[in-house]
Amino acid sequence: MQSQLKILFVDDHVGLRDGMKEMLKSKNPDFNFVSASDYETALEALKNNPDLQIAILDLNLDGKSGLEIIPEIKKINSSISIMIYTMFNDVIHVQNALLNGVQGYVTKDATIDEVALAITTISKGNSYYNKAATEIMQSLLTKKGRANDITNDLSYLFDNYKDLSAKEREIFILLSQNMEIIDIARKLGKSEKTVINQRTAVYSKLDIKDRHDLLEKAKLLGLIYDK
Numbered sequence: 001m002q003s004q005l006k007i008l009f010v011d012d013h014v015g016l017r018d019g020m021k022e023m024l025k026s027k028n029p030d031f032n033f034v035s036a037s038d039y040e041t042a043l044e045a046l047k048n049n050p051d052l053q054i055a056i057l058d059l060n061l062d063g064k065s066g067l068e069i070i071p072e073i074k075k076i077n078s079s080i081s082i083m084i085y086t087m088f089n090d091v092i093h094v095q096n097a098l099l100n101g102v103q104g105y106v107t108k109d110a111t112i113d114e115v116a117l118a119i120t121t122i123s124k125g126n127s128y129y130n131k132a133a134t135e136i137m138q139s140l141l142t143k144k145g146r147a148n149d150i151t152n153d154l155s156y157l158f159d160n161y162k163d164l165s166a167k168e169r170e171i172f173i174l175l176s177q178n179m180e181i182i183d184i185a186r187k188l189g190k191s192e193k194t195v196i197n198q199r200t201a202v203y204s205k206l207d208i209k210d211r212h213d214l215l216e217k218a219k220l221l222g223l224i225y226d227k
Contacts, residue, residue: 027116089132176218
């Protein structure tokens with residue numbers, strides 16, 4: 001008899017998540033799921049369940065990137081494997097996942113059989129990128145010069161984003177949600193001058209030219225996506 005594979009499933013669409021869990025368990029009864037609807041709950045679940053082996057993450061929850069939480073997950077459980085389960089199948093998000101060293105990337109149009117296969121493959125210490133993600137990776141490899149440019153650009157953006165303070169990240173996220181300075185100041189209980197100063201710091205650190213550029217970089221970081 002196989003031992004159970006304990007999996008953290010993080011997705012704020014409760015119906016989708018719970019439905020997926022039941023269908024996956026029907027494919028493999030050894031799958032044992034722990035659920036979380038946001039990243040704070042996910043981190044708490046990790047602390048309470050040190051035997052978790054895989055974390056399945058959506059890329060966007062409450063305006064936060066699933067990639068952003070990976071270092072926090074690894075601090076709690078350094079051996080856990082990460083699988084991204086997302087609606088995004090574009091070059092930017094696949095590249096971002098690669099830069100963050102995830103073990104799997106599966107898009108939400110995948111069949112239940114493929115998701116189950118991905119989980120099993122990752123549990124054995126291997127990587128799994130589904131067809132959509134693999135095709136993007138292959139296209140990048142055939143365009144070596146451009147692939148290097150993309151990797152370097154994204155790596156530079158991620159490094160700079162990680163250098164933002166917690167308060168600066170908060171400002172950046174609120175700005176990316178098209179909030180005005182006066183509304184951000186009111187929401188955070190700060191003066192408009194303080195918010196303006198923090199916005200200036202964000203623009204400088206991320207080399208942001210204007211609001212449009214800010215939105216584009218927020219999309220690259222997986223913090224927002226097109227409606």
